Amino acid sequence: MRRLVVLGAGTAGTMVVNRLRPRLPRHEWQVTVVEQSDTLHYQPGYLFLPFGSIRPKDVTKPVRATVRPGVDLVHGTIDRVDRDRRTVLLEGGRELPYDYLVVATGTSPRxxxxxxxxxxxxxxxxxxxxxxxxxxxxxxxxxxxxxxxxxxxxxxxxxxxxxxxxxxxxxxxxxxxxxxxxxxxxxxxxxxxxxxxxxxxxxxxxxxxxxxxxxxxxxxxxxxxxxxxxxxxxxxxxxxxxxxxxxxxxxNMGADFVARSGLGDELNYVRVDKQTLLSVDDDRIFAVGDAANTPASKAGSVAHFQVDGFTENFLAHVEGRPMTDLFDGHANCFIESGAGKALLIDFNYETEPLPGTYPLPKVGPMRLLRESRGNHLGKLAFRHLYWHVLLPGRRMPVPAHMSMAGKEVPGSGASPVGTTPVAAAATPTPVGIAPSFGED
The missing domain is CATH 3.50.50.60 (FAD/NAD(P)-binding domain)
Known part of the structure; x- marks a missing residue:
């Protein structure tokens, strides 16, 4: 029996176990997720709570209710990862051995x-x-x-x-x-x-x-x-x-156990290959979502787009095959602007947010870098999609990799493009200050 242990049952960790559990035969794999809280929070709702435009009960659910049957849920606080023994040590002395480990413990204010x-x-x-x-x-x-x-x-x-x-x-x-x-x-x-x-x-x-x-x-x-x-x-x-x-x-910083385990950078984010999410220090460890030190946004859309490719990559990696679904830093974000309107931005490692339409050229229906009522309604609708589509591990009807379809490249003299190479608008994003999706 091989053992997959996922640390953290937030957005990224929950999507990982819910995507992988059906793909890993139960007679061959034990899947465990470790979480210190009993409650999962819809963190984008925090923005609306101060203004009374969302109810507190709408941003919380029991963790157990969001995790698929067949996934072992362990409540506990992580002390450190012993990489030599391939064991997770919890406070209180409990130990969880693993064959593969996924760190998804996010980031928090300090x-x-x-x-x-x-x-x-x-x-x-x-x-x-x-x-x-x-x-x-x-x-x-x-x-x-x-x-x-x-x-x-x-x-x-x-x-x-x-x-x-x-x-x-x-x-x-x-x-x-x-x-x-x-x-x-x-x-x-x-x-x-x-x-x-x-x-x-x-x-x-x-x-x-x-x-x-x-x-x-x-x-x-x-x-x-x-x-x-x-x-x-x-x-x-x-x-x-x-x-x-x-x-x-x-x-904001990553979890302290990351530093104690020798896996993190100066802000306790796990050092990973930005395209495969595999730890640069240990080929049995991945990090997804906010816990990883990728030069992408720390946001829910990033976790979603990462996990889309991570599922196939993980299966390939444990079978000794190359990982070919490379994460491109894709993120998108509804930016609330008040009075029932919002903007939308869509970008990746190489391409900055541009004007245009999303996801389809001209049709949209979302407008990029322009306020609209439709964008605001899209942001409000995301809460339902979060609980009922993303967390359960269902696929969203948008591509995981960023497309230039519908984007307008400033200075090109062109109308919205459909197949323009990403490099046409390349503007590398500095590590650590990438913009972000509002659904983290």
Whole structure:
């Protein structure tokens, strides 16, 4: 009996076990997933919780209900991986031997990495929405906040869903307009990036949207500390941003056991080949989703597109065959912009987000880098697809590899393309700051 152990029953880990269990004969393979929580969260819902546009019960389900029969679910906290013995050690002393291991433990906010931030979060004027409890706490604060200077701040890249802070700024603008408070709110968006986003075409469009909404942009702001008493953000180049209410996205890092196991980079992300997701340190270990150090976004669409190819690659690898379904960094993202509209971006390792239509040329129905009601409805519909299509391991009706169909290449003088080579729009994405899908 061969043993597959998957660490983490979040989006990526659940899709992996639900895809592989039917493909691995039960008399030959034992499939185990390890998860410390009893509850799986639909994390894109965290963005909407502070504004009261989604119910808390809509973003949670029991982990057991999302995992296929035939998968052993082990609740526990991972201490480390002993690669020499091919064993996972849990806190409390339990050991789980494996023949193949998949790390899918994601990423999480680490406020302690920024001096003063952890202490400031304990007060009433500094908040985050990257955790379930944080999003609910922020909802309570916004419900009775009557105005002042609101700063939306990103501590460092990479983060889970890099567009989420921008979405929050747009939704905050719409929220205060709806409640007749917009003239009483001074909105600022502070980012370590040189602009509103990571790539020139999308950065120009999203930056213009900030300007249209009277949201000040503070670029290249690399935070040094947060002074909760003085209500001030301080950067390493001695700039200061005062705030009355701070909504921050702390430094994000992978699980600590990754470092203890000698598998991770400086942020505890597993070092992998960016196309096969196989560990560069151990050919019995893979990492998928946010846990991997691929130069792709840390987001749900990336996990989805990765797992599409990973299933066949895993089966080939355990049989000693070459892995041929190479992940291209594909991601797409609905970006909520407020007032019932959203944008969509679609990109990969080599191609930046471009205007056009998705998934079909001219027909769409989604619009790329352009606000539309249809894009907003698409984002809302994704919650149903997440619970009932993606997690159970069913295939989505979109290709896992990015297509240039429908995309417009700026400066080419061409209408939307159908078969233009990806290289025609090649703009390599720096490691760690790739843009992201909103469904992580």
């Amino acid at each position: 406020p302690a990495e920024t001096p003063g931030l952890e202490e400031a979060l304990a007060g009433g004027d500094v908040h985050e929405f990257f955790t379930y409890s944080g999003a609910l706490r922020l909802a309570a604060r916004l419900a009775d906040w009557r105005g002042g200077r609101l700063v939306v701040h990103v501590a460092e890249m990479p983060i889970k869903c890099p567009v989420a802070p921008l979405e929050f700024a747009f939704l905050a603008d719409a929220f205060f307009r709806e409640h007749g408070l917009r003239d009483d709110v001074d909105l600022t968006y502070a980012t370590p990036l040189p602009g509103a986003f990571t790539k020139p075409v999308s950065a120009e469009r999203l930056g213009a949207m900030l300007t249209e909404r009277r949201i000040a942009l503070e670029p290249d702001f690399v935070v040094e500390s947060v002074d909760g008493e003085a209500h001030v953000l301080r950067s390493f180049d001695d700039r200061e941003i005062p705030y009355d209410l701070l909504v921050t996205i702390p430094v």
